Amino acid sequence: MYTIIDVETTGLRPSEDKITEIAIYKHDGEQIIDSFTSLVNPECYIPDRITQITGITNEMVAEAPKFYEIAKQIIEITEGTVFVAHNAHFDYGFVREEFKALGYKFTRKTLCTVRVSRKIFPGLPSYGLAKLCRHFKITLDNHHRATADAMATTQILEKLLEKNSAKLDKNVVETEIKAKNLPPKINLDEYNALPEETGVYYFHNEDGDIIYIGKSINIKKRVGSHFTKNLNNRKSIDFQSQVASISYEITGSELVALLLESDEIKKHHPKFNRAQRRTRYFWGIYTRNTRAGYTGLYAARLETEKNKEPLTMCGSGHTARQILLSKIQDFGLCMKLCDLYKTKSACFDYQIKQCNGACIGEESPEDYNARVEEAIATFNRYSLRTFLVLGKGRNKNEQSIVAIERGNYLGFGYVDKDTPIATFEEAKQYIKTYKDNLDVQKIIYGYLKQNKWSGVLEEQTQEEE
Known part of the structure; x- marks a missing residue:
């Protein structure tokens, strides 16, 4: 059973724009058996450029029902059917977002007539709706209105069914992961309850311990990808056998998700996280001021400078000293003030005329510190x-x-x-x-x-x- 759907909208972004018209034709594989069409009050302004494309004006939708008023009818007519659309990602995305705003999770299998047409009728110059209609001699009057476009898509679906119904069935997209792919301790309802939003997710074992932390712009999709991989190694088998529950935290922001994931991995040390589980940095480069007013740089172990924030961190003292040497060379800094030459007098570089004498007071703190600030600014801060x-x-x-x-x-x-x-x-x-x-x-x-x-x-x- 199919429901062929077309929507007209106020723009191209499901998360920001709204539906202005919807048309649905229910098809049993042989003929249309039901239909539903309606203008929709988007509760926002329709831009002039959209009106020029669709012909739908703000006056036309002013008295139309709001989406929540027709939501039940949409659910009922699409229940148990495959959601079919020409560029299904667009129409399905808008319908789902409208339901999401109402607090309802709308989920249907989907079929895109653009994608399937490419497979069943390869080699055509274009697979746009108007061009396909021209190829199949399908009448398309009033293009960019939901009723006309949905009817045209229905006729294209019939052409596809007539040509190769078996191939069509294979291209139905399962929007839900199959239960057989889930770890044995996770049920399908728990998976289906996961949000398709940006955030951090956690896999727990039977004791409630966190064994893996990840982040994604689509939590549900990313979690599902963990369980659709082939179990071709011991680690994958061990991982799936231990997952007993899933939790998550929505962040909205992708940057916040990245930052929270990093912090949580370092905090919990999950068994199956590798990249950020251990802190790999033991040394840092710091600043300090001398009594004479000079700003010095020095390398030290992080554990000895717990109350200070390093300019940068690295894995070894050797690396830290190499970084300091490069700053000395690039900015003409003093080896003594960088703690790489222990002496009570001038540093070695001063003796070979590569230091301006800050180590013995010949260069003013103001001039020297200006170059130190330039060096500090290069520490990726x-x-x-x-x-x-x-x-x-x-x-x-x-x-x-x-x-x-x-x-x-x-x-x-x-x-x-x-x-x-x-x-x-x-x-x-x-x-x-x-x-x-x-x-x-x-x-x-x-x-x-x-x-x-x-x-x-x-x-x-x-x-x-």
Whole structure:
């Protein structure tokens, strides 16, 4: 049984835009046996550019039913059927999002007539709805209205069924993972209850211990992928045999999910997490001020400097010293003030005229410290900038905040979208503190680079002004 569906909308984004018209034809594989069509009041403005495409105006939908008023009819007519659409991802995504806003999880098997047409009728110049209708000599009047497009899609489905019904059946997409693929201790209802949202998920064993932590922009889909892999090694078999329950935390923001996952892995040390389970950094590079007013750099073990924040971290003292040597060379710093040359007099580089004499007071602290600040700014700490990264919240009414203060990660939090944030200090009251480390720095820097620093709200510090 099929329900062929077409929707017209106020835009292209299911999470932001709304349905303005829906048409549904129920088909038993031979003929249409039921139908439902309606304009829908989107409860928002229809942009002029959309009206030019669909012909649907704000006046036309003003007295139309709202989606919640026709939701029951949509559920009833599609129950137990395959959701068919031309570019099913679009129409199915909008219908699901409308139901999600009502607190209902709409789930159907899907079939995309675009994808199946490519397989059953290969080699056509185009698989757009209008072009396919022209190829099959199907009448398509009033294109971009739901009733006309759904009827045309129905006729295309009939052509596909006539040509190769067996191949059509194979292309029905299961939106739910099959029960036989789940670990024996996980039931299908528990899996089906997982959200298709961004966040962090946890696999627990029978004792409730966390054995794996992951993150995804679609928790349910990612969890399912763990159980559709071939069990071709001992580790995979052991993993699935131990999973007894699943929990999750929705974050909304992908960056927050990455940061929370990293922190949780370090906190819980799950058995099946490898990449971030152990802290691999034992040494750090720090700053200190001398009595004469010079800023010095030095390397030390993290455990000996627990109350100080390192500029960077590394795995060994040798690596830390190599980093310092490179800064000395690149910025003309003093070996003595970088703690690499122990002496009460001038450092070795001064004797060969590669040091300006800060070690013996010949170069002023102001001149020397200016170069130190330049060196510090290269430690991948966002040039010691202070800023917020604003992103999606856990619902449409809030936004996430990630706080960076002088290059140091403070943590993240959430705030209502309507709450004004004028300064960095105001934002800090909403932040839950988390530990900073090199993994976190790489996560934030990588995310911002990939997203071209989108959502960044920067505040200059007094030193930068």
